[in-house]
Amino acid sequence: MMAHARQFIRQYAFPYLLLAPSLLAIGLIALYPFLQTIWTSLHRASLILPDSTFIGLGNFRRLIQDDGFWNAWTNTVYFTVVTVLFETILGFAIATALNRDFRGRGLVRAAVLIPWAIPTVVSSRLWGLIFNTDAGLANYLLTSTRIMSADQNWLGNPGLAINVAAIVDIWKTTPFMALILLAGLQTIPGELYEAAAIDGASFLDRLLHITLPMIAPVLLVAMLLRTLDAFRVFDVIYVMTGGGPADSTEVLSTLTYKVFFSATQFGYGSALAVAMFVSVLLLSAGFLFFLRDKLEVG
Amino acid sequence: MSNRNLPSRSALSRRTALKAGGAGIASILLSRQAPAVIAQDQVEISFAGIRIFGDDPMPALLAQFEEENSNITVRYIELPTPNNSTEIHQYLVTSLNAQNGEPDVFTQDIIWIAEFGAAGLSAPLEQFGVGETETAEYFPGLIEACTYQDQLVGWPWFVDAGFLYYRSDLLDAHGLDAPATWDDLIGAATEVMAAEENPELLGFLWQARQAEVLVCDWVEFLGSAGGRVLTEGEVTVNSEAAVSALQLMQDLIYTHQITPEAVLTYDEEPSRLPFTAGNGVFLRNWSYVYAIAQNPDESRVVDQIGYQPLPMFADGENAATLGGYQFGLNATSAHPEEAFQLLQFLSGPEAQKTLALQVGVAPTRQAVYEDAELGEQNPFMVGLRDVFTGAIPRPVHPAYPQISLAIQSAISGALTNQTPPQEALDSLAEEITFIIG
Numbered sequence: 001m002m003a004h005a006r007q008f009i010r011q012y013a014f015p016y017l018l019l020a021p022s023l024l025a026i027g028l029i030a031l032y033p034f035l036q037t038i039w040t041s042l043h044r045a046s047l048i049l050p051d052s053t054f055i056g057l058g059n060f061r062r063l064i065q066d067d068g069f070w071n072a073w074t075n076t077v078y079f080t081v082v083t084v085l086f087e088t089i090l091g092f093a094i095a096t097a098l099n100r101d102f103r104g105r106g107l108v109r110a111a112v113l114i115p116w117a118i119p120t121v122v123s124s125r126l127w128g129l130i131f132n133t134d135a136g137l138a139n140y141l142l143t144s145t146r147i148m149s150a151d152q153n154w155l156g157n158p159g160l161a162i163n164v165a166a167i168v169d170i171w172k173t174t175p176f177m178a179l180i181l182l183a184g185l186q187t188i189p190g191e192l193y194e195a196a197a198i199d200g201a202s203f204l205d206r207l208l209h210i211t212l213p214m215i216a217p218v219l220l221v222a223m224l225l226r227t228l229d230a231f232r233v234f235d236v237i238y239v240m241t242g243g244g245p246a247d248s249t250e251v252l253s254t255l256t257y258k259v260f261f262s263a264t265q266f267g268y269g270s271a272l273a274v275a276m277f278v279s280v281l282l283l284s285a286g287f288l289f290f291l292r293d294k295l296e297v298g
Numbered sequence: 299m300s301n302r303n304l305p306s307r308s309a310l311s312r313r314t315a316l317k318a319g320g321a322g323i324a325s326i327l328l329s330r331q332a333p334a335v336i337a338q339d340q341v342e343i344s345f346a347g348i349r350i351f352g353d354d355p356m357p358a359l360l361a362q363f364e365e366e367n368s369n370i371t372v373r374y375i376e377l378p379t380p381n382n383s384t385e386i387h388q389y390l391v392t393s394l395n396a397q398n399g400e401p402d403v404f405t406q407d408i409i410w411i412a413e414f415g416a417a418g419l420s421a422p423l424e425q426f427g428v429g430e431t432e433t434a435e436y437f438p439g440l441i442e443a444c445t446y447q448d449q450l451v452g453w454p455w456f457v458d459a460g461f462l463y464y465r466s467d468l469l470d471a472h473g474l475d476a477p478a479t480w481d482d483l484i485g486a487a488t489e490v491m492a493a494e495e496n497p498e499l500l501g502f503l504w505q506a507r508q509a510e511v512l513v514c515d516w517v518e519f520l521g522s523a524g525g526r527v528l529t530e531g532e533v534t535v536n537s538e539a540a541v542s543a544l545q546l547m548q549d550l551i552y553t554h555q556i557t558p559e560a561v562l563t564y565d566e567e568p569s570r571l572p573f574t575a576g577n578g579v580f581l582r583n584w585s586y587v588y589a590i591a592q593n594p595d596e597s598r599v600v601d602q603i604g605y606q607p608l609p610m611f612a613d614g615e616n617a618a619t620l621g622g623y624q625f626g627l628n629a630t631s632a633h634p635e636e637a638f639q640l641l642q643f644l645s646g647p648e649a650q651k652t653l654a655l656q657v658g659v660a661p662t663r664q665a666v667y668e669d670a671e672l673g674e675q676n677p678f679m680v681g682l683r684d685v686f687t688g689a690i691p692r693p694v695h696p697a698y699p700q701i702s703l704a705i706q707s708a709i710s711g712a713l714t715n716q717t718p719p720q721e722a723l724d725s726l727a728e729e730i731t732f733i734i735g
Contacts, residue, residue: 133560156562244508263700
């Protein structure tokens, strides 16, 4: 009897016992703040109110009608699509180049990583100077080579500012994409290309029928990670424009930060955070759905 | 540092969570501090003060205070410089909201006093016996800013205000007077820009980055037309005066073209740089610019600048936005009497004079301006007395931070030609009404 019980504990309870510390840590670090945010989002709570009142979905009703929220949401989606698209294309091109044999390849591979290694706050400041209207390098180069006839007000023009921020993010994150795709490329067996060469397949054929299908799982995972990251962009925008001009670079993270910490509207700020979470969740669900397919086929 | 996790981390900062966390931190601190609380009523209080530009004068002042009050030890928590006001605000919200008595005394931007007062985070100071005799020593505008619902929830420290710097050499060379009205300024800037052979020369520099400073500039343009954001609790931000003020700001950029479009990205320092490099005729800024402009290492316009109140509309008045950091006393301080002693000392005539002489922050006590030594060493500051006396506070309301974000967004929208002034101000008025309603 005792032996049975011991056997039972060893077989079924013991693994959970081992897992308990990690589960506890995850619960404290991830789950508690998350549930707390959701709970707060159901309240009217702010620093200047003595007590918080439960208002159900009141904050979310306000959010649906809030132009500021939808503006930030649209900007965030735009920023995410543009940056992930260019990061993928450029990252793939760089990975393909680095996959070839040439002298100093190791050095180049390391050098490519530099933008990724610089803290974003620092690189955003640098790019802020480059895109400075009066003294910036961008205006100097583009006007002195006569590509542009007059200085551009990069960060002061509502049509340009978000694109400048996107350029900085693309510059910073392409290396990450390149590195992951390079790892993917290196898993493709050389025989496939040899066979293709014998069959007389063109470059395009090899790209479409060998390379892309083979790295599709890696590509999709990398794009998923980048999408989640780009959707939560904060530092580039916060440092370069602070959301201006005319809210044209306000994204969900910066808006949430302003509402929560500057305006100390804890309830509504939490509702914004929850809305952002739901958006990200839907995005990743879409990706995973797509990915599951590819993974099973691959 | 990565700020990307902020929204999820923010959940931790909720009031209740903070209380729990605060209690935990408090117990850790208490156990660590235990030896510091020695016999014979020795107490330790904490002071969270902003870092002032230049050599930090606070440690010496605090040491002097400890010497004069041998039963009190002060732990100095150094906050960032005032241009990091968002971070300072976040620190104060988080630590005061933990309600564990730390920091006992803190420095706060003038615009947060009503907010912290309404939240019950700062203690009313009347309980320590201060009244009209004491407040009469300070500029009335500062006392007004430190008062929330008839209670003194802040205590004046130093004052600042926006005013106009100009290139006296350029104006003299073209036989121009310093401008009294906006029309004078536009005329003078246009004339000097046309006559000088300097393609880099900019007429009038101010700040229009979508940030707090845009609100400061807006309150000044508005005030110079005789308008206010709030008048006796009513929203007047879309008055006729307000529309002409916003129209003027737009016109300076696009019609008169004496202000570069780049001003839309400028906060204080980017607007200051062209001026001290000799490429600006007029500049709206705070008092810190003067010392830089007179320093040959950093400036090409040493002894070539003048200063005066900002111009006004023909039927308006001179206006300056009131700024500066003031003291607050934590409502949950364990040693309120000692904390108040420290606050009184740091705001006292001697400390204010020391700070004015050493690092050039302007006193809030009127009598200090009559000090002979200060008059001799820093005539510039004494000359600003009138600007400080008449300076207008930004809307005094507990929800000010929210009002400020709305103003930034609306004014930036108009200045980038996204919305016509009247329309921008009408919807701003609607939004402010919602916020304070």
